[in-house]
Amino acid sequence: MTRWLANHARALRDALDRLRHPLIPTALSVIVIGSALALPLLLHLAARNLATLSGQLDAEPQLTLFLDTNATETETEAVARLLARHPAASTVRFVTRAEALADLRTSAGLGGSVDDLGRNPLPDAFVVTGREGDPTGLETLRDEAASWRKVEHAQLDALWARKLAATVRVGRVAALLLASLLGIALTAVTFNTIRLQILGRRDEIELSKLIGATDAFIRRPFLYFGLLLGAGGGLAGLGMVALAVATLNRQLSGALLLLGGVGGFSGPAISDAAAVVGVAAGLGWFGAALSVGRHLRRFEPS
Amino acid sequence: MITIDHVSKRYPGGRDALRQVSFTVAKGEMVLLTGHSGAGKTTLLRLVAAIERPTAGTITVGGQNVSRMGNRGIPYLRRNFGLVFQDHKLLHDRSVFENVVLPLRVTGFTAREAASRVRAALDKVGLLARERDNPVTLSGGERQRVCIARAIVHRPAILLADEPTGNLDADNARNIVALLDVFRQVGATILVATHDAEAFSAAAPRVITLSAGAFVA
Numbered sequence: 440m441t442r443w444l445a446n447h448a449r450a451l452r453d454a455l456d457r458l459r460h461p462l463i464p465t466a467l468s469v470i471v472i473g474s475a476l477a478l479p480l481l482l483h484l485a486a487r488n489l490a491t492l493s494g495q496l497d498a499e500p501q502l503t504l505f506l507d508t509n510a511t512e513t514e515t516e517a518v519a520r521l522l523a524r525h526p527a528a529s530t531v532r533f534v535t536r537a538e539a540l541a542d543l544r545t546s547a548g549l550g551g552s553v554d555d556l557g558r559n560p561l562p563d564a565f566v567v568t569g570r571e572g573d574p575t576g577l578e579t580l581r582d583e584a585a586s587w588r589k590v591e592h593a594q595l596d597a598l599w600a601r602k603l604a605a606t607v608r609v610g611r612v613a614a615l616l617l618a619s620l621l622g623i624a625l626t627a628v629t630f631n632t633i634r635l636q637i638l639g640r641r642d643e644i645e646l647s648k649l650i651g652a653t654d655a656f657i658r659r660p661f662l663y664f665g666l667l668l669g670a671g672g673g674l675a676g677l678g679m680v681a682l683a684v685a686t687l688n689r690q691l692s693g694a695l696l697l698l699g700g701v702g703g704f705s706g707p708a709i710s711d712a713a714a715v716v717g718v719a720a721g722l723g724w725f726g727a728a729l730s731v732g733r734h735l736r737r738f739e740p741s
Numbered sequence: 742m743i744t745i746d747h748v749s750k751r752y753p754g755g756r757d758a759l760r761q762v763s764f765t766v767a768k769g770e771m772v773l774l775t776g777h778s779g780a781g782k783t784t785l786l787r788l789v790a791a792i793e794r795p796t797a798g799t800i801t802v803g804g805q806n807v808s809r810m811g812n813r814g815i816p817y818l819r820r821n822f823g824l825v826f827q828d829h830k831l832l833h834d835r836s837v838f839e840n841v842v843l844p845l846r847v848t849g850f851t852a853r854e855a856a857s858r859v860r861a862a863l864d865k866v867g868l869l870a871r872e873r874d875n876p877v878t879l880s881g882g883e884r885q886r887v888c889i890a891r892a893i894v895h896r897p898a899i900l901l902a903d904e905p906t907g908n909l910d911a912d913n914a915r916n917i918v919a920l921l922d923v924f925r926q927v928g929a930t931i932l933v934a935t936h937d938a939e940a941f942s943a944a945a946p947r948v949i950t951l952s953a954g955a956f957v958a
């Protein structure tokens with residue numbers, strides 16, 4: 440057991456030596472792996488931030504009927520009756536022009552400029568939600584309501600939300616695809632790095648075999664090397680992403696204030712970070728194992 | 742300890758390096774393999790260490806059939822050997838100490854135990870003062886002695902030495918022969934390939950002569 444531990448400790452130390460010496464190729468590999476990981480991670484974060492955003496901004500499809508500003512109470516009641524009878528309408532809420540103004544003043548932080556208007560420019564409105572499982576009902580209602588008396592304008596919201604949701608889905612799939620592709624690239628990078636290492640250490644490997652080293656013994660430092668290279672690349676990737684997120688947030692801070700309540704582009708969570716480093720380390724190990732398995736065979740006695 | 746039984750070796754390309762060679766080496770015995778250049782001495786040592794496999798015949802070491810041994814068993818077989826190579830096979834990217842310590846690393850010695858054994862081995866070949874030097878800075882004879890230190894550092898049961906005195910002057914050669922003889926006296930089995938049987942006369946070994954791959958005496 441202690442011998443096993445000592446063997447692994449030595450292999451780890453060997454691997455660290457090989458990473459440090461020479462340093463430049465290691466640094467280059469780490470940067471290549473880091474950028475390969477940063478790309479899908481950024482895409483994944485973008486998708487997640489968009490999803491959060493669309494969750495915060497009400498994504499329930501709703502139809503808003505804006506009434507003519509000169510509509511009388513009877514005319515308004517007529518519209519309300521038509522809505523109450525309509526099969527596509529689930530809930531109907533009446534928003535007076537005063538409520539709409541107050542809402543605008545508080546939610547969008549436009550208080551001062553609204554007061555400057557002098558008089559309320561907003562109309563009364565009905566806000567209608569559709570029945571569940573009937574996505575086209577509200578569209579039919581919109582087309583019909585547009586011709587009702589005193590309905591100035593019928594607007595179906597949340598189309599943008601659906602588009603956003605679709606974008607998020609595409610973004611997630613793209614991130615996954617990109618991650619798989621770049622995972623292969625990462626494996627290839629370690630594979631090749633280890634291949635070069637093995638070629639550079641032919642004499643040592645050959646001699647090790649002659650003095651009774653097992654394959655596991657010879658393999659181990661290379662595997663640790665791949666593992667550390669992958670993990671290093673993972674950390675580099677996280678660093679690049681953190682830098683990108685910080686830069687983005689500085690650029691966005693003004694714009695996000697306008698949207699209200701949106702806290703900015705969030706970076707990778709601890710679990711994301713751990714997953715990235717873990718997966719990168721695993722792929723590094725895998726690439727090394729493939730390479731060592733393939734290239735050590737030529738040292739067998741004939 | 743070592744049995745060579747009707748062993749033949751034909752390298753790819755059709756040259757017969759060994760033809761029907763048979764002899765045995767007892768435990769604690771020193772045997773000298775002599776013969777002209779190309780007679781097959783190195784080939785025979787490589788067969789015993791399972792670096793090559795015989796084309797025909799059987800080699801056993803300590804009762805184990807080496808010629809049929811699977812690849813998995815070979816590393817453990819080799820740990821019983823100390824190998825002195827005709828071309829030294831020292832690694833030039835590390836110090837003398839780091840070269841000699843390699844067989845101990847393979848078998849997982851602690852750093853402290855390894856260090857004291859390496860120094861003892863270097864002391865025996867008279868190179869303790871050079872432990873930090875790179876082998877590139879050593880003379881041919883000094884490299885040879887480093888190679889011998891590496892071969893004995895793990896106190897192997899069997900020493901297979903290919904031209905261990907090849908690059909040495911008479912004094913150093915005598916020292917190495919004396920060292921090998923001390924080894925033999927504490928129970929090691931020693932098989933030496935050499936042109937220079939004369940240098941070993943002090944140890945009074947049994948001499949086997951090969952000619953063009955065949956046993957002649």
Ligand SMILES: Nc1ncnc2c1ncn2[C@@H]1O[C@H](COP(=O)(O)OP(=O)(O)OP(=O)(O)O)[C@@H](O)[C@H]1O
Binds near residue numbers: 754758
């Ligand atoms: N790897 C090889 N492939 C093909 N032929 C080989 C190989 N190694 C040795 N030989 C041939 O086998 C014969 C025996 O070679 P070996 O090295 O065993 O001779 P030796 O007795 O050690 O010679 P020397 O005294 O010069 O070291 C030689 O004719 C040599 O050319």
Ligand SMILES: [Mg+2]
Binds near residue numbers: 784827903
């Ligand atoms: Mg030879």
